[in-house]
Amino acid sequence: MRIHRALACSLALVSVCAAGGCGTLPGFGDDTTKVTVWLMRNSASDDFVQRFERDFEKQHKNVELDVRIQEWTGIGEKIDAALKGKDAPDVIEVGNTQVPQYAASGGLLDMTLESIRDWGSDAWLPGLAQPGNVDGMQYGIPWYAANRVVIYNKDLFAAAGITKPPKDRAEWLADTAKLNSGGNQGIYLAGQDWYTLAGFVWDEGGQLAQEDTGDWKGALDSPAALRGMQFYKQLQALGKGPKNADEETPPQAGVFAKGKVAQMIAVPGGAKAIQKANPALADKLGYFPIPGPTDAKPGAVFTGGSDLIIPRRTPHRAEAVQVVAALTGEKWQTDLATTMNYVPNKSSLAPAVEGQAGTATMARGAAQGRATPNAPQWPAVEADNPIKPYMTAVLNGADPKKAAKTASDRITSLLFP
Structure with missing residues (x-):
């Protein structure tokens, strides 16, 4: 799908290059530049894109936006090819954890100066900003975030005498144990929900993998990471998840919708799937941030979402930077968050979603958000994913340290194929 302002008539594109770059559009004045933007399907609504285009072009009379919607399937190969070619788009939306992979190609524009000087990078959500920063240079600019929360059944909580959500892990385990009775599951937690495990590992001070003198190595066998897995095992046992x-x-939304599950861990959008399967639960769903080890702050969570990158070879550097600045600035961050139920890229903008219960809860947890390791080869780890069988082994009674060492060694080998 391609969304852009239709030209008044068919025009032949004339290649005009000068010291300042190429891209002048005949018929739009000598100084009008066409800027191509790739956004991913369903990241923003058509209406949002059209509003942004109209406003941006009104504010920048010399720019014509050409926003092209991309499919997630096969996008990695398409972006790799674009970064190596001569006709790359000027701005590209990418998954936040994909930035290190693209930065390794040397094909991205360094936007460190703009980030620090103009865009307040010190206030960005860490789960978006960190993967966009490779070797001290900011290549990915945070666009939007999403993370997991606890979705709970208010009626089951009330029946168990629980009047408010738990504030720390100890309360969470105690409450979940109360809820795990009378044919109800205290929580539905599948054995291989590794993104949830990652948060518990980070809370303990552990890592999935860590860099050591330039080399990345699996780290699930560290004492801290093992403590995270131990908590996961305790929590998972208070339900019947596979x-x-x-x-x-x-x-899991389908299991929850049967009305016998008190809690599940998911992005707030999971509530829509529950309600679709069982409309009677629509008014019975609540949300709270994943509890941390203490009540001082919510638990760490994996932050998903998108960053914006600019190919280094763009002939329209100034205009591309203007597009990124607008999309990641307060006005359009607020608009995108309220339109799409996303977490904006700065905690200071979270009040914009206070009227949306699930999104507001997500925003509170996002302040503790993290991302997967910044290793360029991390996508290979997720494709093979030795973390999943490791979790299953431990839940089935295997020696945690030995199972973690096996998984860590496999991660290390995948990071250095």
């Missing part, structure tokens, strides 16, 4: 499958096998 030990050998992830949260989509079967889809």
Whole structure:
């Protein structure tokens, strides 16, 4: 799907290059530049894109935006090819954890100066900003975030005498144990929900992998990471989630919708799937941030979402930077967050979503957000994913340290193929 302002008539594109770059559009004045932007399907609504285009072009009379919607399937190969070619788009939306992979190609524009001087990078959500920063240079600029929260059944909480959500891990375990009775599951937590495990590992001070003198190595066998897995095992046992499958096998929202599950861990959008399967639960759903080890702050969570990058070879550097500045600035961050139920890229903008219960809860947890390791080869780890069988092994009684060492060694080998 391609969304852009239709030209008044068919025009032949004339290649005109000068010291300042190429891209002048005949018929739009000598100084009008066409800027191509790739956004991913469903990241923003058509209406949002059209509003942004109209406003941006009104504010920048010399720019014509050409926003092209891309499919997630196969996008990695398409972006790799674009970064190596001569006709790359000027701005590209990418998954936040994909930035290190693209930065390794040397094909991205360094926007460190703009980030520090103009865009307040010190206030960005860490789960978006950190993966966009490679070797001290900011290549990915945070656009929007999403993370997991606890979705709970208010009626089951009330029946168990629980009047408010837990504030720390100890309360969470105690409450979940109360809820795990009378044929109800205290929590539905699949055995291979590794993104949730990652948060517990980070809370303990551990890592999935860590860099050591330039080399990346698996780190699930550290004492801190093992403590995170131990907590996961305690929590998972307070329900009937399968030990050998992830949260989509079967889809956990469908299990929750039967009305016998008190809690599940998911992005707030999971509530829509629950309500679709069982409309009677629509008014019975609540949200709270994943509790941390103490009540001082919510637990760490994996931050998903998108960053914006600019190919280094763009002939329209100034205009591309203006597009990124607008999309990641307060006005359009607020608009995108309220339109799409996203977390904006700065905690200071979170009040914009206070009227949306699930999104507001997500925003509170996002302040503790993290991302997967910045290793360029991390996508290979996720494709093979030795973390999942490791979790299943531990839940089934295997020696945690030995199982973690096996998984860590496999991660290390994948990071250095």
